[in-house]
Amino acid sequence: MAVVRATAEPVEMHGFRFTPLASPSRGTTTLAMWTVTAPPGASSPRHSMTEEEVLLVQRGRVVAHVGDASWELAAGDGVVVPPGEEFLLDNPFDEPADLLACTTAGMRARVGGAEITPPWAL
Template identity: 50%
Template sequence: MSLSTLADAPHFARDGFTFRPLAVPSRGSSELAVWALDLEPGVSSETHSMDREEVFIVISGTVSATVADREVTAGPGDAVIVPPHATLQIRNASGQEPARLTAATSVGMKAIVGGASFTPPWAQ
């Protein structure tokens, strides 16, 4: 068994989102990809999709999301489940407080943004 600590996780910042990989291939995981995700107040992602299912569990704060054209709002303990290839836009619902989530998917996930496919660096 190996240990991957949040304190030692690399940071990847993108437009108000900070990704910190916990269980990914570069940190010892062979099947699952899990990372901590911090959202600055009021931040909103670009619309994108993934080729694998992805689950976001809200640890603190409130997030809203558009998943395949359906609006959802989630608070601590709630999970936002995104099917493969569904469009997603995720937002911090608060303009004053940060939000913290845990994201989980499977190793090898690719993101699709503006028609371009890539493996996010925090998932490797």
């Protein structure tokens, strides 16, 4: 068992702030979980992940684009992004949004032709 403390330094990327909560470097074996803060006007590049990812809106609203579909999500709403599916998240609203994200530890993402391993999933 590991205790996860809220002491991790956030990582800024594409206008979003990612704060690790649980990952192998923080005591898990198979899962990674982090918070995402999307300020007003933030928009991620279109990308895909090697593993399924679940996002749950905790505060505010965002628009999730998965494949050819788009949904406006508010607090309490979630979206499941299948592995390999093109995904984009944006906040066209006037208020920031906070989300909780969970996936398989060690997930990799393909962004603009480059593959990265997000540091919050390690």
